[in-house]
Amino acid sequence: MNIEKIKEVLEEHQGFRLKQAEKNIYLDLIDDWQQSTVLPSNIKEELNKECPISIEADLFSSKNKKTVKAVINLEDGLKIEAVLMKNRDGRNTICVSSQVGCSLGCKFCATGKMGFKRNLTFSEIVEQVIFFARLLKKEDEKITNIVFMGMGEPFLNYDNVLKAIRKLNDKDGFNLGSRNFSISTAGVVEGIKKLSSEKLQVNLALSLHAPNNTIRSEIMPINKRYPLDNVLKAVDDYIEKTGRRVMFEYIMIKGVNDSNKEAEEIAKIVKGKLYFVNLIPYNSTGVFEASSQERTASFRKILEERGVSVTQRFSFGKDIEGACGQLANKNK
Ligand code: SF4
Numbered sequence: 001m002n003i004e005k006i007k008e009v010l011e012e013h014q015g016f017r018l019k020q021a022e023k024n025i026y027l028d029l030i031d032d033w034q035q036s037t038v039l040p041s042n043i044k045e046e047l048n049k050e051c052p053i054s055i056e057a058d059l060f061s062s063k064n065k066k067t068v069k070a071v072i073n074l075e076d077g078l079k080i081e082a083v084l085m086k087n088r089d090g091r092n093t094i095c096v097s098s099q100v101g102c103s104l105g106c107k108f109c110a111t112g113k114m115g116f117k118r119n120l121t122f123s124e125i126v127e128q129v130i131f132f133a134r135l136l137k138k139e140d141e142k143i144t145n146i147v148f149m150g151m152g153e154p155f156l157n158y159d160n161v162l163k164a165i166r167k168l169n170d171k172d173g174f175n176l177g178s179r180n181f182s183i184s185t186a187g188v189v190e191g192i193k194k195l196s197s198e199k200l201q202v203n204l205a206l207s208l209h210a211p212n213n214t215i216r217s218e219i220m221p222i223n224k225r226y227p228l229d230n231v232l233k234a235v236d237d238y239i240e241k242t243g244r245r246v247m248f249e250y251i252m253i254k255g256v257n258d259s260n261k262e263a264e265e266i267a268k269i270v271k272g273k274l275y276f277v278n279l280i281p282y283n284s285t286g287v288f289e290a291s292s293q294e295r296t297a298s299f300r301k302i303l304e305e306r307g308v309s310v311t312q313r314f315s316f317g318k319d320i321e322g323a324c325g326q327l328a329n330k331n332k
Pocket residue numbers: 102103104105106109110111112113150151152153186324
C-alpha cells in the first residue's frame with residue numbers, strides 16, 4: 001500500500017476525492033477500492049491499478065490467540081514485522097516497526113543482529129496499523145494503543161514516525177488519541193529533545209536495561225555515543241517541559257543486569273522522579289538467558305521497597321517468537 005501515491009493519483013481530480021479516499025482507508029478500512037461507496041468507478045479502477053490497498057503479510061498467532069504477529073512484505077521485497085497484543089483489560093496494542101533492521105546492535109536483540117537496511121516510509125509505518133485495524137474490525141474490535149517498539153530506533157527515522165503519528169491522530173481520520181501512542185528510544189538524545197518541543201502528548205519510553213555505563217555499554221553500544229548521564233539529563237528536561245511520566249524499560253537478563261546490587265542502583269536513579277520501571281522478561285535470542293521468576297520478583301521487591309513504581313510485562317507471544325526482530329530475521 002502506498003498512501004503517498006494515492007495523493008499523486010488524485011491530484012488530477014477534485015479536491016474532495018482525496019478526503020473521500022482517506023476516509024475509505026482510515027475509517028471504513030476497505031482493502032479494495034471497489035468497496036468504496038463514494039468514489040466513482042473510473043477513479044476506483046484508476047486507484048486499483050495505480051495504488052492497490054491490499055497488504056501482503058504472513059500471520060502467526062500464539063496458542064492463546066492473544067498475540068498475533070504479521071510479517072509484512074514491502075514493495076522492494078524486504079520484510080518488517082508488527083505485533084498485535086490483546087490485553088486482558090480489553091486494550092488492543094499494536095507494536096510497530098520504524099526501520100527495516102537496526103543500526104544500534106543491542107546485544108540482546110535479534111533485529112540488532114540483522115543490521116540496518118533502511119528507514120520505513122510514512123506509508124509503510126501507517127500500513128502496519130491499518131493491517132491490524134482491518135483484522136480487528138472483523139471481530140468488531142479496534143486498536144487502542146500504538147507503541148513504537150518494533151524493529152528499529154524510531155528517533156533515527158524521526159520525521160516519518162512523527163508524520164505517521166500525526167496522521168493516525170487526525171480527528172477526521174483514524175482518530176487515535178495522542179496519549180495512546182508511545183515511542184521507545186534506546187537513548188537518542190537529539191530525538192528526546194526534539195519530542196519535548198512537539199505539540200503532541202505522546203508517551204516516551206527509554207530502553208534503560210542497565211543501571212550504569214559499564215553494563216549498558218556492554219549490551220547497548222549506543223551508550224558509548226550517548227552515555228547514561230546525558231540520556232537521563234535529556235529525559236529530565238523532557239519531563240520538566242512536558243510534565244509527562246517516562247517509562248524505563250528493563251529487560252531482565254540472567255547474570256547481566258538482574259542482581260540485587262543492580263536493583264539498588266536503579267532505585268537510586270529512579271527514586272523521586274516522574275519515572276516508572278517496566279520489567280520485561282527476556283525472550284532468548286541465543287546470546288543470553290532470561291532471569292528466573294524468583295530473581296525478577298526479588299529485583300522488583302527491592303525497587304518497590306525503595307518507593308519506585310514498577311510494572312511487569314508478562315511475556316507476549318513467546319511461542320511465535322514475539323521478541324523484536326526474531327521472525328523477520330529468520331525469514332530473511
Ligand atoms: S533493541 Fe531496539 S535499538 Fe536495540 S538493536 Fe534492537 S531494535 Fe535496535
